[in-house]
Amino acid sequence: MAGHGAEEHPHGADRLCGAGERVYSRAVRRGRVPRRDAEPVPCLLELALLHPDPDDMDFLVPTAPQEVMTRLLRGMYDEVSDSHRRVGSAVAAFERYAGLGRQVQLSSAAGEGTAIRVLDGLSRIQAAMDEATEACTTEVLTVQPGGIRREHELTEGLHRALALRGRGVRMRDLYTHVARHGQGLLNYLELMGDAVEARTLDEVIDRLILFDRTVAFVPANADRTMALELRHPALVEYLVTVFERLWRLAIPLTAPLPDTGIEGISHREQSIAALLAEGHQDAVIAERLGISVRTCRAHIARLSETLGAASRTQLGVRIAQAGLDGAPRTAGAGAVSVPGAAGPGSPTGR
Template sequence: MSDEHMPHGADQLCETGSVLYTRAVREGRIRGGDAEPAPCLLEFGFLKTDADDARWLKPVAPAVVLPRLLRTIEDRVARHRRREEKLTATFEPFLALQPQAPSGTHEHSLITALEGFPRIAAAIEQAVAETSREALVIQPGGARPLESLRQSLPRSREILARGGRMRTLYQHTTRHDAAALSHYERLEGDVEVRTLDEVTDRLFVFDRAVAFIPVNKQRDVALRIRLPALVEYFATTFDRLWSMATPLYPRAAPQPPENGITTRQRAIAALLVEGLTDAEIATRLGMNIRTARVHIAKLAATLGSGSRTQLGYLIGQSGILSQQP
């Protein structure tokens, strides 16, 4: 094995690996010894041992390799979700032991449980008043409630007026929400919005000094976190998701359909291949189940599928997942 081969990720295939994989795809196989300078090809699943002759390596089809690697992005999001849930569960018994602060006191605990929407809103208002540099926000789901947008407008303007910047992550379903777009057009300052197929649960990070996360699905209990290591973890999670997201505001990146398949339908196709149900797909992509089924039906019609099983097969054969950005 070559000592000069430097470790790298699958998204940055080395030049030697690229040349060898190209050759393997064109010729159908390469000798095992030829692949020694690029161990990454076996590590990332670009090549596999020939079942008929172990001295040879056969290429895994690009249409199979690419969707598998793309799914690692979604796996990262899922891992972040599980880590958040595990972290919350770990701290629940400790939070139960923490005495409630008297009404009107200024709380500066490293981790504080906030019960009830009024108390949560008051704590966020306080954090906004102390924010001078940056606000990072993740909002899962589709269209934003008008009342939520109305309430957040003065908070956003307050941060921007002090020269702070705002970065917000939504799911792709928000790209068609006229109310949300209108909301950001009413703001002046350093504001950016991006979208992903999937995001973590709701998250607020202010000045990378304090973070807020929900404790339960009803979101009527939240944690205010000032522990530096945890706040940095949440901010880093945001930064990684942000780097993978598609710009929406102020300059929206186009998402044109390819071969009659829209970006949203490709996202659904990837989840169908994973074996998710209609309800699970709707939840993951922030849409209602009726909308999810409409997109699945359109995808099936475009690919000429007559059954769920056939649809999964046709998705794999069509190569549409390899068109994902």
């Protein structure tokens, strides 16, 4: 792609270069084009006239001509005093695009394209988030996985949070228990006051942001440089239900974590024990609980010492004996002694 940068395409969506107009016209007529066809004209992606097909990332689908027109006018009206010439150009462009659009029958697939939009690149994701923030009037629900929130993670979206608070929007945030130990999160919540309510769980789902229960954002790849903007009512309702069920299980950040009931076993070690019993490796456990692999292994070593286990296999047995595997206990089952908890030489449970 070298040599095809945006500097060779100094134009806006209202006046495409010849190559760009040909590719966009072909995309509108056919419904999509292979991604390789757009490589010589990166301006189409940068101007969001083409975006990845949610069903096949090797293809690009066109933004509807009507949406192109709406986007153009939105920016122009912000600077109406010096934008008369551009408005005229945009109208002319719309007439050209609409002429192409009349050749295509709107289908259910086109409807899904609007309801599920792929946002490619951090700038596109931030722009879509800002737009959803401006339109939000009632409620924001978020799930924030990982461990202690870094300062830059908390401040990058602070302008949106403050704007929402200023309009009286209520916010509910879900974090992992580990996030409780971060001073940055505590400072953020103090700044936001009663506009934000936070709760924590041992582990949560991947990142989720819901605005007014009408639009949701979720990651589309592992490094979060792509996201899905979801507006399909059924999908959004499903995600709201998932959030609400997790919220009922979560513990308010202002409340202490419950005691495990087993001497020498912390709440985090109880969570690690349950995941070990499920057969997960150290790296997976660390990721799900939002801690480092090194910290995870240190807790496993403490578990082994507390439960008197000399090997991983024996640790699994001890976890089950101590009732840390998450399995339901029978009503008549008595308390199980923890090997090693009462001192050297204590008997093992059966």
